[in-house]
Amino acid sequence: xxxxxxxxxxxxxxxxxxxxxxxxxxxxxxxxxxxxxxxxxxxxxxxxxxxxxxxxxxxxxxxxxxxxxxxxxxxxxxxxxxxxxxxxxxxxxxxxxxxxxxxxxxxxxxxxxxxxxxxxxxxxxxxxxxxxxxxxxxxxxxxxxxxxxxxxxxxxxxxxxxxxxxxxxxxxxxxxxxxxxxxxxxxxxxxxxxxxxxxxxxxxxxxxxxxxxxxxxxxxxxxxxxxxxxxxxxxxxxxxxxxxxxxxxxxxxxxxxxxxxxxxxxxxxxxxxxxxxxxxxxxxxxxxxxxxxxxxxxxxxxxxxxxxxxxxxxxxxxxxxxxxxxxxxxxxxxxxxxxxxxxxxxxxxxxxxxxxxxxxxxxxxxxxxxxxxxxxxxxxxxxxxxxxxxxxxxxx
Amino acid sequence: xxxxxxxxxxxxxxxxxxxxxxxxxxxxxxxxxxxxxxxxxxxxxxxxxxxxxxxxxxxxxxxxxxxxxxxxxxxxxxxxxxxxxxxxxxxxxxxxxxxxxxxxxxxxxxxxxxxxxxxxxxxxxxxxxxxxxxxxxxxxxxxxxxxxxxxxxxxxxxxxxxx
Numbered sequence: 001x002x003x004x005x006x007x008x009x010x011x012x013x014x015x016x017x018x019x020x021x022x023x024x025x026x027x028x029x030x031x032x033x034x035x036x037x038x039x040x041x042x043x044x045x046x047x048x049x050x051x052x053x054x055x056x057x058x059x060x061x062x063x064x065x066x067x068x069x070x071x072x073x074x075x076x077x078x079x080x081x082x083x084x085x086x087x088x089x090x091x092x093x094x095x096x097x098x099x100x101x102x103x104x105x106x107x108x109x110x111x112x113x114x115x116x117x118x119x120x121x122x123x124x125x126x127x128x129x130x131x132x133x134x135x136x137x138x139x140x141x142x143x144x145x146x147x148x149x150x151x152x153x154x155x156x157x158x159x160x161x162x163x164x165x166x167x168x169x170x171x172x173x174x175x176x177x178x179x180x181x182x183x184x185x186x187x188x189x190x191x192x193x194x195x196x197x198x199x200x201x202x203x204x205x206x207x208x209x210x211x212x213x214x215x216x217x218x219x220x221x222x223x224x225x226x227x228x229x230x231x232x233x234x235x236x237x238x239x240x241x242x243x244x245x246x247x248x249x250x251x252x253x254x255x256x257x258x259x260x261x262x263x264x265x266x267x268x269x270x271x272x273x274x275x276x277x278x279x280x281x282x283x284x285x286x287x288x289x290x291x292x293x294x295x296x297x298x299x300x301x302x303x304x305x306x307x308x309x310x311x312x313x314x315x316x317x318x319x320x321x322x323x324x325x326x327x328x329x330x331x332x333x334x335x336x337x338x339x340x341x342x343x344x345x346x347x348x349x350x351x352x353x354x355x356x357x358x359x360x361x362x363x364x365x366x367x368x369x370x371x372x373x374x375x376x377x378x379x380x381x382x383x384x385x386x387x388x389x390x391x392x393x394x395x396x
Numbered sequence: 397x398x399x400x401x402x403x404x405x406x407x408x409x410x411x412x413x414x415x416x417x418x419x420x421x422x423x424x425x426x427x428x429x430x431x432x433x434x435x436x437x438x439x440x441x442x443x444x445x446x447x448x449x450x451x452x453x454x455x456x457x458x459x460x461x462x463x464x465x466x467x468x469x470x471x472x473x474x475x476x477x478x479x480x481x482x483x484x485x486x487x488x489x490x491x492x493x494x495x496x497x498x499x500x501x502x503x504x505x506x507x508x509x510x511x512x513x514x515x516x517x518x519x520x521x522x523x524x525x526x527x528x529x530x531x532x533x534x535x536x537x538x539x540x541x542x543x544x545x546x547x548x549x550x551x552x553x554x555x556x557x558x559x
Contacts, residue, residue: 066522066523066525066526071533074533110420236470237497257473258473328418328421328423329421330466339450341451341466343453343464345455358450362501363498370497
């Protein structure tokens with residue numbers, strides 16, 4: 001039998017404070033230290049928030065991340081350029097296509113590969129499908145955290161359709177490895193575009209249904225309006241991007257303002273929060289921006305289906321990636337949880353010298369204390385849910 | 397503005413910064429002394445107006461350490477990369493956390509993974525790895541410790557193959 005050892009993992013208050021606590025002395029005065037997480041149903045993964053509370057009011061928040069750290073940057077340095085793609089998809093596993101796109105665009109920019117129109121259109125199509133699937137989870141779990149169980153089931157039905165489509169396309173339901181450097185893994189199956197059109201028709205009534213079920217539900221609005229207000233100043237200081245930035249009323253969407261992969265060819269309207277039910281940048285705004293973004297994504301998907309040009313999706317895939325040009329490149333794309341920036345440094349070998357992934361959710365977690373201090377513990381649950389984090393992307 | 401124009405603008409304000417026209421992305425290189433001033437000017441000058449820090453990366457090169465920061469100005473619709481280098485014997489650069497708040501977390505990550513320190517940083521702790529981890533994994537000479545508490549860490553690294 002092996003000897004058992006006592007494992008001490010530093011967690012929570014320091015040992016000195018525990019000593020005081022064990023002697024019946026309260027080192028915190030009237031305040032209480034509360035550990036929210038890491039295994040908390042409302043932290044969307046494994047996030048630990050150390051709260052200092054005064055009654056029900058939160059007076060200090062310290063986020064602890066890293067529980068899901070899988071050494072993406074370290075691994076990326078030890079594998080070849082194409083081998084990094086599967087790892088990128090494991091960052092934000094709810095939006096694998098969007099994750100891979102950023103990395104692939106970075107390598108293509110470094111290698112000066114120009115892909116053809118069909119590849120670009122298909123990439124946009126799958127990324128927008130994935131964005132809807134991702135927002136479905138975001139909204140569903142948001143409602144779940146607030147106490148509404150039903151919307152999650154409705155939204156997972158929608159997501160199931162998308163995952164089926166993407167499964168037919170790539171063979172996998174979440175970790176696709178479909179977008180490749182210089183092209184795509186393979187062309188679409190026969191009749192797939194028609195299925196996507198069918199999905200669009202199916203999806204159309206779902207958003208009004210969701211609005212009736214959840215968005216304008218009085219209890220839901222009361223719970224979210226004026227809660228966790230993020231001002232534009234805070235958003236910019238914390239480098240917040242994506243739907244969370246737009247919810248503050250800041251009109252910026254990379255797909256429109258700094259287009260990549262041919263987004264300039266599509267007609268859609270970035271959605272911004274206006275404080276319809278409360279203050280601009282509150283939880284309800286962050287929620288509704290995502291709902292409306294799904295409609296816009298649907299518009300893009302329809303246009304992509306209509307304009308699907310002919311072409312060979314493997315035309316520009318390089319034969320070998322052993323010799324890469326030296327240099328560095330920073331590419332960002334609009335992922336569902338904010339801009340995913342890939343900073344790629346090459347030293348000319350077949351492996352990246354350094355890969356840094358800058359994720360939107362990382363910045364969102366950093367901003368949690370700034371937007372929730374002085375609020376109630378119950379509101380903190382709503383705020384964490386509203387900023388829509390996936391800890392895989394935060395910890396990488 | 398292009399990165400070159402941004403560099404000229406900074407130089408005309410008396411800040412020591414050089415433009416490096418590397419492909420595909422150029423960058424501006426500050427000195428350790430001019431780094432903080434350059435960041436403040438980039439944020440506050442109305443023509444530059446870099447409102448947000450997008451990313452901050454620590455890098456180890458054979459002869460020096462480097463910090464690369466990507467900035468964005470939504471108002472002026474331009475982006476730029478600024479860099480600063482420091483010697484291997486003293487991997488310390490001034491912090492940007494009082495210029496853009498999010499730098500606090502990015503710098504903690506650079507400290508955690510690359511082992512750089514940031515002078516003036518209020519809360520320089522590990523962020524992704526456990527507090528009692530040994531070493532900084534993104535150093536090129538890093539070798540992982542054998543055990544962390546009761547967990548063995550000596551598994552084989554992934555094998556790489558060429559097509």
